[in-house]
Each structure stands twice: as structure tokens, then as C-alpha cells.
Amino acid sequence: MKNSIKVQRAIQNMTQAQLAEKAKVSRQTINAMELGKYVPSTVLSLRLSVIFKISVNELFELEKQDWVK
Amino acid sequence: METNYLLSSKFKRIGLIILIPSLILGLYTLFTDWEPAFFDANVLGIFIEDLSGNNQFIGMVENNILNEILGILVILGGIMVAFSKEKDEDELIAKIRLESLVWAMYLNYGILLLAFLLLYDFSFYWAMVFNMYTMLFFFIIRFNIKIWRLRKAVSYEEQY
Numbered sequence: 001m002k003n004s005i006k007v008q009r010a011i012q013n014m015t016q017a018q019l020a021e022k023a024k025v026s027r028q029t030i031n032a033m034e035l036g037k038y039v040p041s042t043v044l045s046l047r048l049s050v051i052f053k054i055s056v057n058e059l060f061e062l063e064k065q066d067w068v069k
Numbered sequence: 070m071e072t073n074y075l076l077s078s079k080f081k082r083i084g085l086i087i088l089i090p091s092l093i094l095g096l097y098t099l100f101t102d103w104e105p106a107f108f109d110a111n112v113l114g115i116f117i118e119d120l121s122g123n124n125q126f127i128g129m130v131e132n133n134i135l136n137e138i139l140g141i142l143v144i145l146g147g148i149m150v151a152f153s154k155e156k157d158e159d160e161l162i163a164k165i166r167l168e169s170l171v172w173a174m175y176l177n178y179g180i181l182l183l184a185f186l187l188l189y190d191f192s193f194y195w196a197m198v199f200n201m202y203t204m205l206f207f208f209i210i211r212f213n214i215k216i217w218r219l220r221k222a223v224s225y226e227e228q229y
Contacts, residue, residue: 024159025160026161028157028162028220029159031222031223038161038164
């Protein structure tokens with residue numbers, strides 16, 4: 001799964017620490033998501049969509065391997 | 070996300086204060102058979118089989134209770150260290166916690182399987198004694214290494 005968290009964060013001029021505080025998670029989690037090492041829960045995804053004021057579908061994108069069983 | 074199966078983060082320090090001395094003393098008593106007379110006591114036993122093979126259901130046994138006390142303290146301290154919340158506990162840490170727990174269980178039973186195949190009599194008994202405690206330690210070690218690496222990776226990362 002791809003995500004545009006880093007891009008959105010740059011657009012809104014937010015540091016990882018600031019986003020972490022708003023999303024109620026640690027900075028490690030923001031970093032791991034941006035590096036594609038962690039897929040967030042639905043709750044956290046929705047929180048990010050509220051913070052960035054965009055839909056979840058704009059923030060996350062499925063890749064081919066996400067369809068592999 | 071709110072988890073209700075973890076202890077408050079302040080128990081981690083209390084756990085360490087209990088765990089470290091009782092672990093050191095416990096290993097010492099194990100290897101040296103140190104049994105100070107002060108800890109000799111008559112205690113309640115449920116299933117009692119003495120050395121001559123006599124069985125008894127519920128009765129009093131004479132026993133040195135130092136190793137029991139230390140064993141209890143190691144387990145309680147270990148559980149506090151293992152299952153206290155991190156200060157920044159969140160869903161990523163919960164995932165690492167779960168992975169570490171499964172990993173510790175595989176490793177612990179892997180070692181026990183090897184002990185079944187390779188150790189007999191008293192050697193097997195000793196492996197079992199350690200196996201009772203090692204699952205907690207494997208978990209604590211692996212979980213903390215993972216968390217430490219995670220935090221280190223972030224501290225290298227620049228802010229923007």
C-alpha cells in the first residue's frame with residue numbers, strides 16, 4: 001500500500017512530531033508509515049484524513065501486491 | 070487505542086527493581102544450593118510424594134522456601150517489566166509487542182523440543198526449570214531491542 005502522508009505533511013508544513021501529536025501516536029509510527037513499513041489501523045487512517053482534510057482514498061492507494069492472497 | 074490488558078507505565082521501573090536483585094539471588098541459590106536455615110519452614114502442600122514414594126493428599130511439608138520466594142518475585146517482576154505500557158504506547162508498539170510474544174513462544178518451545186530430544190534425567194529437569202522463566206526473558210529482550218531500534222531510526226531522521 002502506498003500513502004502520501006509525507007507529501008500531505010509537506011503541503012501543510014507539519015513536522016513528524018507535530019503530526020504525531022495531532023494523530024495521538026508516537027513519532028516512530030508516523031515515520032514507519034511514511035517509509036511504508038507500517039500499515040495503520042482504520043481508526044488512525046481516519047484520524048489522518050481528518051487532520052489533512054482529505055479523504056482516506058486520497059491519502060492511501062492500493063498496490064498490486066495488496067491483492068495477492 | 071486504549072488497551073486494558075497492560076499495566077500502567079510506572080510499573081516498569083518497579084518491576085526492574087524487583088526483578089534484577091531476585092534474578093541475581095535466584096541464580097546464585099540455584100547454582101550453589103544455598104539454603105539458609107532462616108527460610109526452613111513447614112508449609113502446606115496439596116500433592117505430596119516423599120522420597121520413599123509415600124503419597125499424601127494435603128498435608129504439611131518441611132521445605133526451604135527461599136527458592137519459592139525468589140521464583141515468585143522473578144515472575145512478578147518479569148511480568149511488570151514485560152507488560153507495562155511504554156510511555157508512547159500506540160498501535161505500532163502493540164504490533165511489535167504481539168510479534169515479540171509469538172516469537173518468544175516459538176523460541177521457548179523450540180528450545181524445549183530440543184531438550185526433549187537431547188537431554189535426559191537431571192539435565193532435562195534443569196532445562197525445564199529454566200524454560201519456565203525464559204519465555205518472559207525472550208519476550209522482554211526481543212521487544213526492547215525492536216523498540217530501541219525503532220526509536221533510534223527516528224532520532225536519525227530529520228524533522229522535515
